[in-house]
Amino acid sequence: MDRFDRKILAELQRDGRQSLTELGERVGLSLSPCHRRVRALEDAGIILGYRARLSPTELGLRFSALVFVTLREGHQQAVADFESALPQIAEVVEAQRLFGDPDYLLHVVTVDLPAFQQLYDEHLSRLPNVQRLTSTLVMKRVIQDRPLPIPTTQ
Structure with missing residues (x-):
């Protein structure tokens, strides 16, 4: 894992919904290399998935x-x-x-x-x-x- 991979991981933890174009801009990569790196991180089991964070309180789970x-x-x-x-x-x-x-x-x-x-x-x-x-x-x-x-x- 190099500095780009670490930047990608930090960015995806911050906002997993951003587009690959936005992610690439934030980490300093064009779309294709960014996409290849994200796919490699997923394939390696480092990125386990993506999901929405929900508010327990708003769901009545107080x-x-x-x-x-x-x-x-x-x-x-x-x-x-x-x-x-x-x-x-x-x-x-x-x-x-x-x-x-x-x-x-x-x-x-x-x-x-x-x-x-x-x-x-x-x-x-x-x-x-x-x-x-x-x-x-x-x-x-x-x-x-x-x-x-x-x-x-x-």
């Missing part, structure tokens, strides 16, 4: 919680069963497996506290191999959807 999950067992099948069940719960917008205790951190969004309680009781607590759930409410999102820092060298 409640956000972090849920820490401890599993009963840590063997491969227990972990696989838990992880394969997570995508079925749309309100889990992010899930991270952690080292140590707890085993997972889930970011959950719902319309309100009663909806979260129902989700917790009917779905989260029934996930395979769950021993303990601990929740904390998100008061305010200070940093969100931050672009990744692009290393200057690899």
Whole structure:
């Protein structure tokens, strides 16, 4: 990856909807070389996709919680069963497996506290191999959807 690729990545993180012509102008490349570089970054799996960022509040999703999950067992099948069940719960917008205790951190969004309680009781607590759930409410999102820092060298 050279400086043009890094500029392209920074620009696309800033605005993924800009045209290739605009992108080329911003990074100092003509259309064809810019397009070839973007395609190569996509083919290499560096650019994973493009999507719209939505406002949770405007969609009525005003409640956000972090849920820490401890599993009963840590063997491969227990972990696989838990992880394969997570995508079925749309309100889990992010899930991270952690080292140590707890085993997972889930970011959950719902319309309100009663909806979260129902989700917790009917779905989260029934996930395979769950021993303990601990929740904390998100008061305010200070940093969100931050672009990744692009290393200057690899």
